[in-house]
Amino acid sequence: MSILTWTYIMVGLTFGLYIFIAWASRVKDTKGFYVAGGGVPPIANGMATAADWMSAASFISMAGLISFLGYTGSIYLMGWTGGYVLLALLLAPYLRKFGKYTVPDFVGDRYYSNTARVVALICAIFVSLTYVAGQMRGVGIVFSRFLEVDVNTGVIIGMAIVFLYAGLGGMKGITWTQVAQYTVLIIAYLIPAVAISMQITGTPIPQIGFGSTITTGQHAGKYLLDTLDMLNKDLGFSAYTQPGAKSMLDVFCITLALMVGTAGLPHVIIRFYTVPSVKGARLSAGYALLFIAILYTTAPAVASFARYNMIDTINNKAYTEAPAWFKNWEKTGLIAWVDKNNDGIIQYRAGKPFVGKPKFSGKTGPHGERIVSNTLTDNPNELYIDRDIMVLANPEIANLPAWVVALVAAGGLAAALSTASGLLLVIASSISHDLYYRLINRQASEKQRLLLGRIMIGIAVGVAGYFGINPPGFVAQVVAFAFGLAASSFFPIIVLGIFSKRTNREGAIAGMMTGIVFTAAYIIYFKFMGGTKDQWFLGISPEGIGTIGMILNFVVTLLVSSMTKEPPAEIQELVDSIRTPRGAGAAVDH
């Protein structure tokens, strides 16, 4: 059977499964809708959290990024896992004990202030919207390559599926679908990784394989990583295993901003309200990270295999003899080759082959390659290769059977859909619960609120789909924004809200505002207003500035709190009560 037939079968089966689960777990009350009735076992919640967290970016893009960045790519590996330690130790158990539905709920109640609630609400919506647009785009890319439909049709199919199960089942439907999606995505990630590890190094465990020796070919007998260091240097890149162009302070700040941002992301925090107890919240954070780490320790192995395979199979080969996958991906526009020296041979070197993303003129060159109209650069590199294809093309590069390629497509979709649904729920609950119910109409009936929650999911799906079809050019840039914002706004005031009784309303609002305004201004200046690298504060890039924003938030919150009146007695009692596990009932909404 062809790849296309297999892909239809795999995607059809998995989508059928998701809809079946959603139907089986449809809900009738707001508690089921927002926190899955608070009765999800920790291991299931761990899997759901892992699927919720690992987005199209983790599944599709991360290994590709590491493949091109080498050591520096570790910022994503550590940044996107280390935050769970902070979550498990500093946030999850206490927020579970506090027992409300959302992050703005905690901020609003702990700081006895609707102003604080609204600021938190706006941050939650902004962070989630930014994120979800990227997911919808991921769905579109997978559809267009593997099902050979238009990207836009792909986005619309994805929207319909997410709306079905998120609208029907709310948090409960999402949680159980995510358990299934985790299973699909991890199998889809591991099978090709194991197969490729066997091919290159003869070791079935990829985590060990990438530290082993190559078994066949011209580099046989040498360590894979040594070979990559050497190939990278020969082609003009920095050594694969050594720190590259980014300064140590910048690497430090980016890693910290990603970690703290992870711990502050509303769609991650909200997951810990769904388990039955404080103990369950601690355990489920452990399971979540374990399930995430299975993929995150495989990714750097996949990255090094992919880099080796790519250089080995296409560099210095004639275009006419390039493997089939090369031409398949060239058709999608994610690979482009310009024969700068007219020798018909693909030369892959450091640097960009031409300015910007490839613009195809519609004509083909003397060897059958698609001609691009971009301005060429004067370095010897002739190859444009999109980082995102490393994982998707991997099974084809390694000549794995068609069903594996199809499985990877189903896995990519599972990763994108699971994250999208979690984010959509945060957006829907922010508006229908935090804004409408808490601030506008406290008398709303259970039925009205449930209906509004569903309508909000519908609207959010529509908005996300719109951005998926018409991606604003700045999506990639604003992802840095999402983490920076979460790091500099939520994290400090939630932590202080739990660990410092003295922190009060005035401190929290001042701290949050300082953190957001500083971080946002820095990112906007450098990403959208043409700020240049030499103006960076201490050489810290906009991706890492959330760290400084967070520190400012901590300092301002503590300073202002110490100069103003201490919080009322009942708030101090509330803090005492969230510090002890006993008495954690199910999450409540008033």
Next chain:
Amino acid sequence: MSKNLQEYWKRNLSLMTVLLVIWALVSYGCSILFVDQLNAIRIGGFPLGFWFAQQGSEIVFVCLIFIYYFRMSKLDKEYDVHE
């Protein structure tokens, strides 16, 4: 807060501090600040600093959370605040 609960909270804080110090050491220490020094040491095909950045940190993070879970479950029972 009763004296007993204050003690419970203090012990929780000191456990947390120890675990967070380890968290910072493996990620910011071994993987970033001292990566060059550690890269001089090799385990199989891995330079050690590179291994900490791409494998070791992630594995240690998982262990830290489970250690916290088990120690806190014990502590909760000891101070009779478990659910």
